[in-house]
Amino acid sequence: MLTIHDDVDEAVSEITDGAIVLIGGFGKAGQPIELIEALLRRGSRNLTVVSNNAGNGTVGLAALIGAGRVAKIICSFPRQSDSELFDAKFRAAEIELELVPQGNLAERIRAAGSGIGGFFTPTGYGTMLAAGKETRMIDGRGFVLESPIRADFALIKALKADGVGNLVYRKTARNFGPIMASAAAHTIVQVSELVETGGLDPENVVTPGIFVNSVVVVPAQITSNGSTEVAR
């Protein structure tokens, strides 16, 4: 059953201390910045966040980390030119980092969403990121056992939702959205536009509404090139 929320604060109001939260986005593309900032206002602490990066600049995930709300982050690429808030927390040993190769991160999330108990992947075999993990030779090649990442909540951004929670995305802002939507007990989506049920071509739906629990509209500025830069 889909809930359409009036504002982002209401949408994140069930996120408790200690929750495991998947956060979509690759860099800023697809990052649900308004939902993350609502989570920051809510004040939930001791969070485990799963996201490809560890925040950019001082907004969104970077602000959540900077405020000390994230006890642990599971990600592939924390260090970037503008990840100074994460860098400071990491150097002060105030955040735990689980570094995961990006494809393993994606597949662990996908596995959780599709009920897979674990999988053998060649990525990382023979490297320090596979240290201590079970390995197996399959057809003469080394594989590493990886486990699913299930979460309590997912915060993602899509372009449009309809009244039953079907989603479409925009360009490379899709990234982790569809797999994260499937891997959380409660998936919260910020969209630029809510259309009436029947307003999305079923052939073009990317995330079916079964994976979506909450939708909130965050109006976007349509720039001259059609980009959906959110007004801020």
Place this chain on the structure above:
Amino acid sequence: MTERLTRNQLARLVAQDIPSGAYVNLGIGQPTLVSDYLTPSQNVTLHTENGMLGMGPAAEGDELDEDLINAGKIPVTELPGASYFHHADSFGMMRGGHLDVCVLGAFQVSVAGDLANWHTGDPNDIPAVGGAMDLAIGAKDVFVMMNLLTRDGRSKLVEACTYPLTGVGCVTRIFTDMAVLLVTPDGIRVRDTYGCTFEELLRLVDLPLLAPERESMLKA
């Protein structure tokens, strides 16, 4: 004797080695230069790990779009025939062996084709791996593009990597400013040298290398 290759000459050489019709991923940094030397007749489709095939050149002016970026988070453009997909599909393309070539930078490559390119191992460095390990083991051919020597003159082609590994036995071809090297079951074979002779190259890397085959020298 030819000169050592510049970065751009090296990029051109890599581009010439990419088969026509190939699906290709170019790593962040120096490998992105390769796209400048791909010709339209090669009909190469570029993949970016963040969920796109058919990536076009960097975006400029009105083309800038926050929702359309490459793996280095640089705004790019889409070409006719482009497609978008989620991260699990994107990395399935790599891991599943659907990409023909990826081009990566490297700190070190071993004679067995092991790659080290993600972490210096310095405990003060914040590690970040991104898609490097997936790319290294996924593409049918893994080309490395690097200077042969470090700034202080040590060979980056090594008996065994001392930096943390990205992938084991994954590199197939090594493009450097001083030589193009092929990773074969018999060892590293020198294809061409630039600015040095085969004998000088042997002294620089201090490793056993297989001499160039005459035919390939003549073809080049």
